[in-house]
Amino acid sequence: MRKKVIIGNWKMNKNKEETEYLLNNLAKKTWEKEINVKVCPSYVNLENAQNILKNSSIEVVAQNMHYEKEGAYTGEISYKMLKSININTVIIGHSERRTLFCETDEIIKKKVNIALKNNMNIIFCFGESLEDRKKEKQIDAINKQLDVLMDDVGINKWNQIILAYEPVWAIGTGINATPDQAQQMHKYVRAQITKRYNQELSNSVPILYGGSLKPSNSKEILSKPDIDGGLIGGASLNFDDFFSIIRSVDKK
Numbered sequence: 148m149r150k151k152v153i154i155g156n157w158k159m160n161k162n163k164e165e166t167e168y169l170l171n172n173l174a175k176k177t178w179e180k181e182i183n184v185k186v187c188p189s190y191v192n193l194e195n196a197q198n199i200l201k202n203s204s205i206e207v208v209a210q211n212m213h214y215e216k217e218g219a220y221t222g223e224i225s226y227k228m229l230k231s232i233n234i235n236t237v238i239i240g241h242s243e244r245r246t247l248f249c250e251t252d253e254i255i256k257k258k259v260n261i262a263l264k265n266n267m268n269i270i271f272c273f274g275e276s277l278e279d280r281k282k283e284k285q286i287d288a289i290n291k292q293l294d295v296l297m298d299d300v301g302i303n304k305w306n307q308i309i310l311a312y313e314p315v316w317a318i319g320t321g322i323n324a325t326p327d328q329a330q331q332m333h334k335y336v337r338a339q340i341t342k343r344y345n346q347e348l349s350n351s352v353p354i355l356y357g358g359s360l361k362p363s364n365s366k367e368i369l370s371k372p373d374i375d376g377g378l379i380g381g382a383s384l385n386f387d388d389f390f391s392i393i394r395s396v397d398k399k
Contacts, residue, residue, distance in 0.1 A: 150353070151183070152353050152355055185205065187238060208238065270378065275288040289335070309353045310355065324356075356368055369392075
């Protein structure tokens with residue numbers, strides 16, 4: 148049975164003091180062991196977050212990394228640097244990296260390959276734009292992005308991968324895909340994994356939803372059979388909201 152995964156992606160938010168406040172509060176809380184909680188602070192707060200959560204089950208995750216081990220890449224961070232402070236999971240392919248920072252499928256593929264090769268776990272983001280959805284081309288868009296994984300990644304590497312479906316038109320807009328729209332896409336992706344690999348793998352891969360997930364809609368969306376948790380942006384910046392989403396999937 149797949150565990151629920153709740154991830155807070157803080158993006159370019161929270162200074163040192165704000166990070167400490169939220170994490171210290173979160174570390175005092177408990178939830179059932181079948182829920183995996185992860186947080187993604189800014190680069191400058193990763194090591195401090197690790198120290199705060201060292202006795203907690205909460206994992207600290209990086210928001211991005213470069214596809215080279217080291218070199219003349221001003222402002223970039225490598226897997227080698229992340230692993231040196233015990234960060235072993237990274238988000239790759241987030242829509243903001245694709246759109247605002249012009250990351251192509253080729254760049255994303257390089258990042259996936261270097262991460263998996265060096266035993267990093269990845270949270271791989273994919274999703275269609277509003278234009279894709281209006282033209283009813285969302286399946287084409289999704290397939291193209293997923294091919295980055297499915298064309299290259301062997302079945303033995305999928306235990307290092309969490310998928311995160313994020314309809315771009317629902318990120319930061321306050322508009323979210325309906326529970327049925329989200330479930331439909333998650334079910335489709337799971338069917339594609341079965342087609343390309345097998346049913347056993349398909350049944351084991353966590354697929355998260357990201358796109359204006361908040362306390363008021365999390366219980367309904369996260370109860371769908373093919374939705375295994377959430378990649379949460381804005382609502383993860385507020386302790387009460389983030390903990391409410393965790394509680395919405397907590398059965399204890």
